[in-house]
Amino acid sequence: LALRNLKLVLAYDGTFFNGWQVQPDKPTVQGALAGAVERLTGEKVLPQGSGRTDAGVHALAQVASFVTSSTIPLTNFAKALNDLLPPSIRVLDIEEASADFHARHSARFKTYQYRIFRGEVCSPFLANYVFHYPYPLDETAMIEAASSVVGEHDFTSFAAADPETQREDRIDPRSGNDSDNTRHGNVRTICSSSWKRDHTANELIYTVRGNGFLHHMVRNLVGTFILLGKGTLKREEIGRIIDARNRSAAGPTAPASGLYLVSVEY
Amino acid sequence: LALRNLKLVLAYDGTFFNGWQVQPDKPTVQGALAGAVERLTGEKVLPQGSGRTDAGVHALAQVASFVTSSTIPLTNFAKALNDLLPPSIRVLDIEEASADFHARHSARFKTYQYRIFRGEVCSPFLANYVFHYPYPLDETAMIEAASSVVGEHDFTSFAAADPETQREDRIDPRSGNDSDNTRHGNVRTICSSSWKRDHTANELIYTVRGNGFLHHMVRNLVGTFILLGKGTLKREEIGRIIDARNRSAAGPTAPASGLYLVSVEY
Numbered sequence: 001l002a003l004r005n006l007k008l009v010l011a012y013d014g015t016f017f018n019g020w021q022v023q024p025d026k027p028t029v030q031g032a033l034a035g036a037v038e039r040l041t042g043e044k045v046l047p048q049g050s051g052r053t054d055a056g057v058h059a060l061a062q063v064a065s066f067v068t069s070s071t072i073p074l075t076n077f078a079k080a081l082n083d084l085l086p087p088s089i090r091v092l093d094i095e096e097a098s099a100d101f102h103a104r105h106s107a108r109f110k111t112y113q114y115r116i117f118r119g120e121v122c123s124p125f126l127a128n129y130v131f132h133y134p135y136p137l138d139e140t141a142m143i144e145a146a147s148s149v150v151g152e153h154d155f156t157s158f159a160a161a162d163p164e165t166q167r168e169d170r171i172d173p174r175s176g177n178d179s180d181n182t183r184h185g186n187v188r189t190i191c192s193s194s195w196k197r198d199h200t201a202n203e204l205i206y207t208v209r210g211n212g213f214l215h216h217m218v219r220n221l222v223g224t225f226i227l228l229g230k231g232t233l234k235r236e237e238i239g240r241i242i243d244a245r246n247r248s249a250a251g252p253t254a255p256a257s258g259l260y261l262v263s264v265e266y
Numbered sequence: 267l268a269l270r271n272l273k274l275v276l277a278y279d280g281t282f283f284n285g286w287q288v289q290p291d292k293p294t295v296q297g298a299l300a301g302a303v304e305r306l307t308g309e310k311v312l313p314q315g316s317g318r319t320d321a322g323v324h325a326l327a328q329v330a331s332f333v334t335s336s337t338i339p340l341t342n343f344a345k346a347l348n349d350l351l352p353p354s355i356r357v358l359d360i361e362e363a364s365a366d367f368h369a370r371h372s373a374r375f376k377t378y379q380y381r382i383f384r385g386e387v388c389s390p391f392l393a394n395y396v397f398h399y400p401y402p403l404d405e406t407a408m409i410e411a412a413s414s415v416v417g418e419h420d421f422t423s424f425a426a427a428d429p430e431t432q433r434e435d436r437i438d439p440r441s442g443n444d445s446d447n448t449r450h451g452n453v454r455t456i457c458s459s460s461w462k463r464d465h466t467a468n469e470l471i472y473t474v475r476g477n478g479f480l481h482h483m484v485r486n487l488v489g490t491f492i493l494l495g496k497g498t499l500k501r502e503e504i505g506r507i508i509d510a511r512n513r514s515a516a517g518p519t520a521p522a523s524g525l526y527l528v529s530v531e532y
Contacts, residue, residue, distance in 0.1 A: 127279070127354055
């Protein structure tokens with residue numbers, strides 16, 4: 001029996017799901033994908049994602065992998081999955097990966113975006129796809145401070161306080177170990193971090209690329225940059241917040257609706 | 267007690283509502299608006315819309331009117347309503363209208379758009395905002411035949427067969443009478459009707475402007491044009507379909523998700 005290790009690229013609208021991870025009696029992306037694969041192949045599999053996304057968080061290109069004995073040609077496989085999946089999840093690409101490929105363990109870098117809509121009235125068609133923040137912000141201060149989180153740091157201050165979920169999005173390309181691995185704790189490397197002004201859309205957009213992100217990390221970074229934009233926080237304090245290794249030192253968690261998993265690099 | 271007759275312009279994402287018209291225990295636009303007005307003013311009102319929209323149908327600029335004794339300044343009124351309404355409904359504009367203004371009776375023309383996405387895979391972020399139809403269509407035939415429904419006609423063939431709901435969207439500027447008025451039966455005037463190709467978005471977009479629309483009329487026109495695009499129907503037959511005054515003569519009802527109430531003229 002020939003087994004194929006499949007790598008899928010997925011887009012989904014997080015509005016309609018209780019996040020990535022399968023849960024009993026709740027719509028989840030992983031659950032919907034597992035159900036579609038089972039209906040198509042007759043096999044019970046649990047597709048692994050590059051990381052979990054929370055309820056309301058969107059993905060432009062999440063990556064999932066699973067092993068199957070199905071011999072269905074890949075093009076037909078993608079089409080059939082899209083016929084079986086709800087329209088709020090789409091398979092954008094599917095390919096056969098090497099046997100040792102694992103969507104989470106093999107991930108080297110991930111890029112997230114966060115969209116803040118700055119207009120006074122937010123279109124109902126945008127409401128679930130941005131964070132609507134119409135209040136004054138020193139956007140220049142945010143843009144200038146964005147790079148201050150770049151580098152290898154212990155990001156405990158930006159991780160969800162719940163220790164169980166803190167390391168869900170753990171990536172360790174060197175060890176290839178599971179996310180429970182505590183060798184590197186909450187140390188992650190942010191390669192780039194920037195805020196940009198989209199004047200046409202009237203949005204402030206955060207883009208961050210790193211080798212891994214702790215649970216809620218991007219939303220907590222955004223919430224902290226917003227404090228900076230409000231003037232509650234000075235740029236110099238960001239280093240101290242990181243050093244504190246204490247969730248209470250950083251800003252609040254920004255809403256899920258503005259967050260997009262943009263890409264995963266292997 | 268001074269009464270003000272208020273005219274509101276609303277946008278809403280129809281995905282989250284069981285249509286415009288208030289229903290017990292179901293989220294509706296009219297119900298949400300009535301609830302917000304009551305919380306703000308303490309008055310029980312039933313805002314009248316320019317017409318009913320069905321579940322899943324969107325509005326870029328629906329018009330509603332109601333009478334209130336509230337003295338809240340209009341700018342504050344709009345802001346307060348937006349604070350009380352779900353983010354999937356937004357008040358875009360509010361003004362005081364003359365005492366005889368009525369959102370439905372006073373409406374002279376309405377414009378609807380219908381969006382068909384033509385690509386093979388439809389983005390999950392578009393799924394509720396277009397009709398995904400990736401199959402072959404003679405788009406040129408549809409574009410060329412679009413104007414064949416222009417003029418004053420009895421549109422019974424394009425009205426929902428249910429006689430109770432057939433005339434919900436009745437507009438009679440001459441009589442100012444209610445939609446139950448049967449004087450003009452199912453006669454309406456379509457002023458313009460066109461299909462356009464949006465190559466960037468890979469969409470086929472129908473725009474229709476008329477003095478009134480029967481229940482399901484735009485969706486049934488779209489369903490009929492799709493038959494034409496499939497080659498099942500010839501342009502010459504459209505006149506015969508209108509003349510038949512029989513719902514079964516026309517094409518199927520296109521899905522709600524592609525339909526937008528774009529504007530109402532008074």
